[in-house]
C-alpha cells in the first residue's frame with residue numbers, strides 16, 4: 707500500500723517513522739478496494755463459510771495435537787482477496803500483540819484499534835492470567851486503550867476499527883457494539899464461543915441500533931496457527947479454552 711495517505715494524525719507514540727505508513731495501509735486500502743458493497747459481498751455469510759472452514763480445521767487440529775496448517779496457507783495464497791488484503795498489515799500488528807500473551811501463560815489473542823485514518827489508537831493482548839482478570843480479553847484492553855488515547859473526552863470510538871486475531875466472544879462483541887466502532891475485522895473463527903457469526907452474531911443483530919461492519923478470515927491461518935502452537939506446547943496446560951477472543 708503506498709504511503710501517500712500518511713498525514714498529520716500520525717502520533718509520536720504509535721507512529722513516528724516509516725512504520726506508520728504501513729499501519730495506514732488497511733483502512734485506506736479498504737476504502738479503495740472494498741467499500742460498503744465490496745465488504746458485504748466478500749465478508750458476508752458466503753465468504754465467511756469458506757474461510758471459517760479453514761480456520762476451524764486449524765483450531766481443531768490444534769486441539770487434537772495434530773498439524774494441518776498447509777492447506778489454508780495454500781488456499782489464501784492462491785485466491786486473490788482485494789477485500790482482506792488491505793487488512794493484512796493491521797492484522798499483523800494484532801498478531802504481534804498476540805505473540806506476547808504466552809509470556810504470562812495467556813492464550814495468544816491480540817487486538818488493535820485503528821482510528822478513522824488508520825492510526826493505531828490502542829492495542830492489547832489477552833491478559834487473563836497476567837492480570838488475574840476474567841475480562842482481560844485483548845479486545846477490551848485495546849478498546850479501553852483507544853478511548854484513553856482519545857484523551858478520555860469521548861468514549862465513543864466512532865469510525866474506528868477493531869482488528870483482532872480471534873473471533874470475539876459475546877463479551878467482546880458486546881463491547882465492540884457499545885464502543886460504536888464502525889468495523890470489526892477478525893482472523894480465525896472461534897467455533898466454540900464466537901459471537902461474530904459462529905455461535906452468535908451479536909455484531910450484526912438487527913435488533914441493535916448500532917451494527918459494526920464485520921470482516922472475517924483476515925490472515926486466519928496465521929491467527930489460528932498461534933493458537934494451535936500454544937495448545938500444543940506441553941508447558942501450557944490449558945487445553946481447549948472457549949471464550950478467549
Ligand SMILES: [Zn+2]
Nearest residue numbers: 843875878951
Ligand atoms: Zn472476548
